[in-house]
Structures are given as structure tokens and as C-alpha cells.
Amino acid sequence: MKKIIYDIGSNNGDDIPYYLLKSDLVVAVEANPDLCKLIEERFKKEIEQEKLIVENCVVTNDSSLKEVSFYIHKTNHVLSRFPKPLKTENYNEIKLSSKNILEIIKNHGDPYYIKIDIEHSDYLILKEILINKIIPPYISCESHSIEIFTTLLSFGNYKSFKLVDGANVPKRYHNHEISTNTGKQNYSFPIHSAGPFGNDISGPWMTANNFFRLLGLAGLGWRDIHATNIDEPDSTYIIKPQVNISVNY
Numbered sequence: 001m002k003k004i005i006y007d008i009g010s011n012n013g014d015d016i017p018y019y020l021l022k023s024d025l026v027v028a029v030e031a032n033p034d035l036c037k038l039i040e041e042r043f044k045k046e047i048e049q050e051k052l053i054v055e056n057c058v059v060t061n062d063s064s065l066k067e068v069s070f071y072i073h074k075t076n077h078v079l080s081r082f083p084k085p086l087k088t089e090n091y092n093e094i095k096l097s098s099k100n101i102l103e104i105i106k107n108h109g110d111p112y113y114i115k116i117d118i119e120h121s122d123y124l125i126l127k128e129i130l131i132n133k134i135i136p137p138y139i140s141c142e143s144h145s146i147e148i149f150t151t152l153l154s155f156g157n158y159k160s161f162k163l164v165d166g167a168n169v170p171k172r173y174h175n176h177e178i179s180t181n182t183g184k185q186n187y188s189f190p191i192h193s194a195g196p197f198g199n200d201i202s203g204p205w206m207t208a209n210n211f212f213r214l215l216g217l218a219g220l221g222w223r224d225i226h227a228t229n230i231d232e233p234d235s236t237y238i239i240k241p242q243v244n245i246s247v248n249y
Contacts (some may be wrong), residue, residue, distance in 0.1 A: 003181075004109045008059060008101070008125060011078060013039040014193045018112075020051060021180040021187070022197075027108045029055040031070050031096055031118075032080055039108045053108060058082050058098040059118065061128035065098045078192070101125050102132055113138040113197055117224070123147050130155035138198045140164070140226040147152040148225055149215060153208055158227035161207035163214055166222040169195035172202070174182035197226055204234035 003023040007015055010028035012035050019026045026046075030036050036056040046052040058068050060082070071091035073079040079120050085091055105111060114129065114136050126141050126148060136158055141148045143163075152158045167170075175187045178200040189195050205228065206214065215225075217239060 001112075002109060003112040006108075006111050006114040008115060009119075010039060010054075010215045011035060011117075011192075013042055014190050015115065016043060016046075016052065018178070018187060018189065018193070018196070020046060020154070021178070021185075023112060023181070024051070025108070026052045027055060027104065028052060029057065029059050031058045031082065032072060032077060033094075033096070034072075035077060055099065056096075058096050059101050059104065059121070059125060060098045061101060061124045062098075063103070065100075065176045067095055069093050070096045075084055076177060079119065081121075082169055101128050102134070105129075105134060110134075111136040111139075114140070115194055115224075116141040116199065117194060120249045123151065126152050127155060135229060137230045138226070138228050140194070140197055140224045142166075143215070143220050143223045145239070146215070146220065149212070152225065152227045156227065156229070159208060160228045160231050160233040161170045161208065161211035162201045162203065162205060162226040163211070163218060164197075164201060164224045164226060165218070166192075166194070166224065166239060176200070176202075194224060198228065199231065201226060204237045205231050206237060206239070207233040207235050210235075210238050212244045 004025045005019045005023040007028045007093055010030040013182050016026055033056055036054055039054055046078050057109050058070050071085055071093055074090050116125055122141050164243055169189050170191045175186045175188050177186045
């Protein structure tokens with residue numbers, strides 16, 4: 001089976017080198033046209049080899065939308081967003097084509113792993129995927145809302161979970177051993193990258209109950225919830241409170 005990774009919210013493409021090592025095809029979805037041009041320049045060879053496809057669009061859960069307003073932050077591109085911000089003075093508004101997430105997946109194939117990281121739309125895209133019975137073996141989503149976790153449970157029936165702290169990725173996963181299509185190797189994740197997924201993440205998979213305890217200790221925010229339906233959780237592993245939970249879980 002072809003391994004396809006969907007990078008929903010690719011930003012400047014810093015996650016793509018890792019995903020290329022783990023897949024047969026990476027589908028990078030990014031709304032910001034300038035960042036898409038950067039990705040196309042960085043990975044020209046991989047695009048020509050048909051290992052990478054770049055989708056320059058606003059990803060939505062509404063098939064009726066063909067063109068939408070997108071708001072690019074003037075000083076920090078990671079804050080760019082599709083929903084209109086309350087204060088628009090720090091944003092430039094542009095018109096972009098939009099695609100429903102289901103259309104994108106239908107065009108490219110069943111996902112092996114989906115990473116969802118799009119400002120203020122993560123929950124809507126996650127729910128759209130799962131309620132339409134697209135249940136990838138591995139999936140992750142930023143945890144700004146507890147609804148992310150409950151949606152993975154209720155609509156995805158996922159039972160195994162891990163957490164990746166975005167702020168600690170370059171430190172914790174520096175020179176870190178990962179599995180690739182050609183074997184194991186050491187890899188260092190850059191700052192602001194999403195970090196590893198699946199069994200490349202340190203520590204055992206956790207049950208839903210134990211993971212909920214971890215969320216209570218670590219809190220929501222710049223942390224990605226990872227879920228799988230092919231790896232069993234370790235029911236004996238219970239997180240213990242630490243002085244610095246983000247470093248030690």
C-alpha cells in the first residue's frame with residue numbers, strides 16, 4: 001500500500017524533509033502563496049520526482065466555497081489565518097481558492113498519516129475527516145481545544161495517544177533516532193517544526209484515560225495530540241506530575 005502523508009498547514013515546509021523519509025508521497029497543503037513558492041523552490045527535485053505535491057489553497061470543510069478571504073499576518077506568517085481576525089490592522093487580506101479537505105484526499109489517495117496545523121480551523125478539518133470515515137493509521141492535531149481529543153475519541157475511535165510539545169521539539173528531538181523507508185537513522189528536527197509522529201515519538205502509547213490525565217497536567221496550547229489505531233496503548237503507563245511537565249512526559 002502506498003504511504004501518503006498529508007501535511008495540512010505546511011507553512012515553510014520544515015516538516016517535509018522528515019515526511020519524505022517516511023512516505024512514498026507527501027501532499028503539502030498551504031494557503032500562503034509566498035510560502036508555497038518557497039516550498040516549490042526548496043523541493044523542486046522531489047516535486048519533479050512526484051514525491052511531493054503542493055496544494056496552494058485554503059482548506060475548508062465546505063464544498064460550496066470556491067474562493068475565500070485569507071488573512072496574512074504582516075510580521076509573523078505563522079499567525080496567518082482563514083477565519084477573519086477580530087483585529088485586521090496587522091493582516092493583509094487576499095483572495096484565494098479553497099478546497100474541501102475531502103476533495104484533496106480523494107484526489108491523492110488514502111492517508112497513512114495526517115498532520116493538521118491550521119490556525120483556528122484545526123477542529124473543523126479534523127471533524128470533517130473523521131465523520132466521513134477517513135480514519136488514517138496515524139493522525140495529529142494541535143491541542144488548542146479539548147474538542148480535538150474528544151473528537152479523536154468519539155468520531156475516530158482512536159484508543160492510543162501521545163503528546164508532542166511544540167516548544168521542546170528542537171531540544172528533545174535533536175539527533176533523534178527515527179524509522180525511515182530505508183531503515184533507522186538519526187534526525188534533528190528544526191525549530192517550529194511539528195516534530196516526529198507515530199513510534200518515532202519518545203515514550204509508550206497511552207490509554208485515553210491516562211492521556212487525559214497528561215492533558216490536565218501539561219495543559220492545552222502549542223502541543224500536538226497524536227493518535228493511532230494500529231499500536232496498542234500501555235495500560236500500565238501513568239504519567240506522574242513533574243516540575244516541568246513539558247520536558248519530562
